[in-house]
């Protein structure tokens with residue numbers, strides 16, 4: 099059995115998106131769509147070890163209310179080069195209308211250069227449940243109680 103849900107994403111491409119492919123699911127079963135760097139052709143972005151940068155994607159869009167987009171690192175970039183998203187998972191709110199930017203950091207030992215069109219992160223859509231705080235005098239009892247931070251041991 100499979101459940102297939104898709105969501106329409108209205109977007110406006112910025113001038114520097116020209117010629118780039120939209121974020122896309124690379125395989126039929128992909129959870130995330132890979133998004134590309136919209137850095138200038140003649141100005142690739144070099145991240146020295148320890149450097150971080152907001153990388154433009156050239157895309158603005160409207161996520162339907164009740165959903166969010168998560169910006170997650172690509173494991174290949176992380177494994178091979180130590181490149182990851184600093185604020186992972188990045189949160190794109192449904193009411194955000196600015197350009198999607200990806201906050202990358204180089205945790206590797208060597209400089210890494212991001213070229214225009216390179217797939218730098220993946221975008222996941224997810225439903226959002228907003229909470230409402232309600233003050234009560236007592237919380238329901240549990241066997242865990244206040245135990246946390248390793249309280250159940252290692253194995």
Ligand SMILES: O=c1ccn([C@H]2C[C@H](O)[C@@H](COP(=O)(O)OP(=O)(O)OP(=O)(O)O)O2)c(=O)[nH]1
Nearest residue numbers: 169185188189190191192194197198199200201
């Ligand atoms: O990786 C990211 C994370 C965020 N954003 C944009 C979309 C998001 O809706 C907005 C705010 O993000 P967040 O709430 O994480 O940042 P903040 O520091 O709380 O800023 P704000 O006060 O604007 O909410 O910034 C990005 O483009 N890329």
Ligand SMILES: [Mg+2]
Nearest residue numbers: 189190191194
């Ligand atoms: Mg915020």
